[in-house]
Every structure is written in C-alpha cells, then in structure tokens.
Amino acid sequence: MTLSEHAERNREAWTEQAPEYAANADRAWSQQEVSWGVWQIPEADVHALPDVVGKDVVELGCGTAYISAWLARMGARVTGVDITPAQLETARAMQVKHDLEFPLVEASAEDVPLPDASFDLAVSEYGASIWADPYLWIPEASRLLRPGGELVFLVNGTILVLCFQEQEIPPDEQLRRPYFGMHRFEWPDDPGVDFHLGYGDWIRLLRANGFEVEDLIELQAPEGAPPHRYEAIAGPEWARKWPSEEIWRARKTG
Amino acid sequence: MNAPDLTEHARKNREFWDGQSAEYDERNARFIERGLAWGLWQVPEAELQVLGDVAGKDVLELGCGAAEWSRSLAGAGARPVGLDNSQARLERARAANEAAGVEFPLLHASAEAIPLEDDSFDIVMADWGAPTFADPYLFVPEVARVLRRGGLFAFSGATPLDWLCFDDEADAFSDRLQREYFGMHRWDTPEGSVEFMLPMGEWIRLFRRSGFLVEDLIEVQPPEGAESTYRTPEETAWARRWPMEQIWKVRRA
Numbered sequence: 192m193t194l195s196e197h198a199e200r201n202r203e204a205w206t207e208q209a210p211e212y213a214a215n216a217d218r219a220w221s222q223q224e225v226s227w228g229v230w231q232i233p234e235a236d237v238h239a240l241p242d243v244v245g246k247d248v249v250e251l252g253c254g255t256a257y258i259s260a261w262l263a264r265m266g267a268r269v270t271g272v273d274i275t276p277a278q279l280e281t282a283r284a285m286q287v288k289h290d291l292e293f294p295l296v297e298a299s300a301e302d303v304p305l306p307d308a309s310f311d312l313a314v315s316e317y318g319a320s321i322w323a324d325p326y327l328w329i330p331e332a333s334r335l336l337r338p339g340g341e342l343v344f345l346v347n348g349t350i351l352v353l354c355f356q357e358q359e360i361p362p363d364e365q366l367r368r369p370y371f372g373m374h375r376f377e378w379p380d381d382p383g384v385d386f387h388l389g390y391g392d393w394i395r396l397l398r399a400n401g402f403e404v405e406d407l408i409e410l411q412a413p414e415g416a417p418p419h420r421y422e423a424i425a426g427p428e429w430a431r432k433w434p435s436e437e438i439w440r441a442r443k444t445g
Numbered sequence: 446m447n448a449p450d451l452t453e454h455a456r457k458n459r460e461f462w463d464g465q466s467a468e469y470d471e472r473n474a475r476f477i478e479r480g481l482a483w484g485l486w487q488v489p490e491a492e493l494q495v496l497g498d499v500a501g502k503d504v505l506e507l508g509c510g511a512a513e514w515s516r517s518l519a520g521a522g523a524r525p526v527g528l529d530n531s532q533a534r535l536e537r538a539r540a541a542n543e544a545a546g547v548e549f550p551l552l553h554a555s556a557e558a559i560p561l562e563d564d565s566f567d568i569v570m571a572d573w574g575a576p577t578f579a580d581p582y583l584f585v586p587e588v589a590r591v592l593r594r595g596g597l598f599a600f601s602g603a604t605p606l607d608w609l610c611f612d613d614e615a616d617a618f619s620d621r622l623q624r625e626y627f628g629m630h631r632w633d634t635p636e637g638s639v640e641f642m643l644p645m646g647e648w649i650r651l652f653r654r655s656g657f658l659v660e661d662l663i664e665v666q667p668p669e670g671a672e673s674t675y676r677t678p679e680e681t682a683w684a685r686r687w688p689m690e691q692i693w694k695v696r697r698a
Binding site: 349350353354364365366369370371389390391394395398403404405406407408409411431432433434437 | 606609610620621622623625626627644645646649650653658659660661662663664666685686687688691
C-alpha cells in the first residue's frame with residue numbers, strides 16, 4: 192500500500208490523537224441509536240440513511256467504528272476501513288467488549304483493497320469525508336458500490352470552513368478565507384491535512400463519478416444544544432444560525 | 446392571466462418592474478444587448494456551456510425583460526417564448542424585436558403560474574429574471590410541468606453567501622456573516638420588490654421532489670477587472686473571493 196503524502200501525515204496525526212478518541216469510544220459504542228455529528232442529532236430527525244437491513248455497508252475512515260457498530264445492530268453487514276492502526280485497535284477492543292464483530296480493514300479510503308461493486312452503502316462521518324482527498328476517495332467509493340448503491344457522508348459546513356480560525360478557538364462571523372479554490376487545507380500547529388470543497392465542486396465530482404445527487408442535509412444545532420468538546424468547531428450559538436455540518440446523499444446510477 | 450391571480454409578492458414585483466423598466470434599460474441595456482452571455486459580468490455562454498445546442502429547441506425564458514436572451518436564442522436557431530411579469534418590460538421586448546426584425550411569442554405572466562401547456566419545452570432558462578423575484582416553491586414545480594422529459598432548466602441568480610454577507614446599513618457586501626442561513630427564503634427590499642433565496646440543501650430537495658436531476662451548479666467567478674453595469678468594482682472584487690452569482694442546471698427526469 193503506497194500512501195499519499197497527506198495520508199501519511201494524517202495517519203501520524205491520528206495515531207497521536209488515538210488515546211483521546213479511545214477514551215470516548217465506549218460511550219459512542221454504548222449508544223443504541225444512530226446520531227449525527229457533534230450535536231448528535233438522531234437519525235430519526237435527519238433521515239440521512241436508507242434502510243440498512245441486510246445491506247453490505249462500508250464505512251470509510253471508521254476511526255473507532257462506532258457508526259459501523261450502530262449500523263451492524265440495525266441489521267447491516269458492515270466493514271470498517273481506517274488508515275490508523277491505533278484507531279483500529281480501539282475498534283477491536285470495543286468489538287470484544289460489546290460482543291459485536293465485523294471486518295476491519297487497515298487502508299486509506301483513497302485506495303481500498305476491497306473488490307468492485309461489493310457494497311450497497313458507503314458512509315463516512317468526519318472520516319475519509321474530510322481527511323482524504325475527495326478527488327481520490329469519491330472514485331473509490333463509486334468503485335466499491337453496486338449500481339443503485341448509496342453514498343452518505345458528513346463534512347464540516349462550507350460556511351464554517353470559510354470562518355474557521357487559525358487557532359483552536361471557535362469561529363465567529365468573519366469570513367477568513369476565499370471560497371474559490373477550496374480543496375486542501377493545512378493549519379498552523381496542526382500536523383494534519385484536511386479537504387473541503389465548495390457546493391458546485393462536490394456536485395461536479397459526484398456526477399463525474401456516476402452519482403446522482405439526492406440530498407444535502409445542512410445540520411442545525413438543536414435549541415438548547417450543550418457545547419461539545421471540539422474547540423475549533425462552531426459552538427451552539429453559531430451553529431443555530433449557520434450550518435456547522437452538512438450531509439451529502441448520492442446514489443450510484445447504472 | 447388577471448392580476449387578482451397573482452401572489453401578493455408577484456403584484457409588488459410587477460409594480461416594481463413596471464416602475465423601473467425605463468431606468469433599468471438606461472443603465473443596463475447596452476451592456477446586455479450582446480446576448481448569449483450570463484449575468485452580472487456577461488460571461489459568454491460559449492465559455493460556460495450551460496445550454497448546449499439550442500437549434501430547433503423550444504425554449505422558454507422566464508423573466509425575459511427586453512428579451513435580449515430570447516432574441517439571441519432565436520438567432521441560434523431556437524424557437525423561443527419570452528415570459529415576463531411586467532407589461533412595461535414586454536413593451537421594450539416588442540419594440541426591440543420589431544427593430545431587429547425578429548418575431549416570437551411574448552407572454553405577460555408570473556413564473557409562478559405559467560399559462561402554457563404541460564410538456565411543451567426542451568429548455569427553460571432564466572438569466573436572473575423571474576427566479577430572483579418568484580417563490581421557488583411555486584416556480585420550480587411550474588417549470589417541471591412545462592418541460593418535456595429530459596428537458597433542461599438552467600437559471601442564474603444570487604447565492605446564499607451573497608445574501609448572508611450583504612450589510613443593509615452599509616449598503617455593501619461585507620466579509621462578515623450579517624444574517625442567518627437557516628430559514629432563508631424571502632427578502633422584502635427597501636425598494637419595494639420582493640426577492641427569494643433558498644439554502645443550498647433546500648434547492649436540492651425542491652429540485653428532486655419536483656422531478657429534476659441535479660446536473661451542475663456553476664458558481665461564477667468574474668475575471669479580474671470584469672466590467673458590470675450591475676455591480677461596482679468593489680463588489681466585483683468581493684465576487685472574486687466568494688460566489689455572488691450561481692447557475693443551477695437541472696434536468697427533468
């Protein structure tokens with residue numbers, strides 16, 4: 192497996208962060224219902240997922256694989272893919288603790304060692320969706336899906352990305368960078384590389400890879416939402432007014 | 446269609462456009478007379494490739510104004526129909542058509558209730574025009590109705606970001622978010638017109654449930670120093686950084 196330069200850097204960054212995520216993994220694995228993003232909005236309110244019973248599902252950038260766990264409990268046959276061995280170790284420990292086994296594959300979502308047309312649904316929540324290059328992972332997702340298969344992924348809100356601060360502090364109303372040219376982002380004091388596209392670029396990329404765009408769900412922080420632990424992400428007051436998270440839904444045609 | 450059938454905002458917008466028709470042409474008519482060019486900076490269709498080949502196609506223009514686009518489409522071999530909510534604008538279109546020796550139907554109606562048959566067009570297009578001033582929840586299903594299967598709907602207009610960043614007090618575009626994104630829909634302007642805009646996800650859901658496939662979203666970045674009779678050089682500089690104009694391309698399934 193040859194990794195892209197940003198994939199190497201992100202694996203290093205995630206290896207360092209893995210203990211922090213391990214500490215939170217058990218709480219996420221213990222949750223019975225699917226919920227989305229930092230506001231943990233229930234799937235019953237978001238409607239991002241198709242019926243997953245009996246479906247083959249791949250999670251791209253699964254981390255500690257809590258989403259895969261939720262989908263497995265709903266009756267899906269899940270496979271978790273992640274680039275960071277330390278994150279997969281946590282996922283394996285959780286599988287044992289919660290008595291819920293499914294395949295975990297160590298790989299970059301930009302180059303997945305799984306066969307063509309082998310899944311009905313590909314999901315990614317703050318996984319490949321922001322840490323892999325969309326021009327590499329979207330074609331991979333398309334290759335892995337069967338015709339009619341669905342792609343559901345959650346990313347940072349586009350306007351939030353424009354407002355991100357350079358330091359680990361919450362954004363305000365200031366637009367801090369241009370929209371045109373959005374793609375690869377590096378931040379001071381942060382070894383990782385993340386990727387964000389504008390709306391039109393997402394639509395063109397999805398279409399070029401054989402997807403129909405089904406939905407763009409812009410998540411609003413619920414009223415009275417408590418603060419979360421991610422300092423650079425918008426707080427509840429900001430996220431009541433502007434979308435801090437967006438879920439794209441697309442369907443592979445053909 | 447009689448005025449009582451109009452929605453309250455369509456009545457306001459009819460009055461607004463009847464009132465400012467002459468002034469609008471004085472400011473913009475020469476800039477947009479070249480035709481087959483989009484929007485605030487008149488980016489050529491040849492560059493953006495929005496409509497494709499129009500020869501022999503039935504094309505409806507929503508909010509045609511003086512019908513610069515429709516005349517150019519007729520010149521490219523299309524069979525255009527121009528629709529506008531303002532009689533004063535259509536008088537301009539009729540005079541210009543006569544001067545150019547071009548003839549095609551011009552209809553006085555709101556895009557929210559199009560007085561035309563189902564399945565009668567291959568392309569429905571608008572360069573700003575009606576989609577800025579009509580309620581999307583009303584005009585998008587209407588367009589789906591009058592388009593043939595496989596037909597294209599393409600229209601330009603403002604962007605959510607441009608709405609969010611307009612500073613009413615300073616009467617200028619700002620680099621700060623000035624208003625909320627969620628719930629974005631209708632804006633009663635100080636000039637008396639009513640404009641509409643939706644969040645990106647709302648547009649996509651509206652297209653999908655009206656029977657459209659989403660083909661493209663072209664966010665227009667004007668070339669450096671691009672000229673415009675609609676925007677100041679400062680506003681054009683803003684639009685070099687953030688999208689101020691977008692073109693949706695959706696196709697009836």
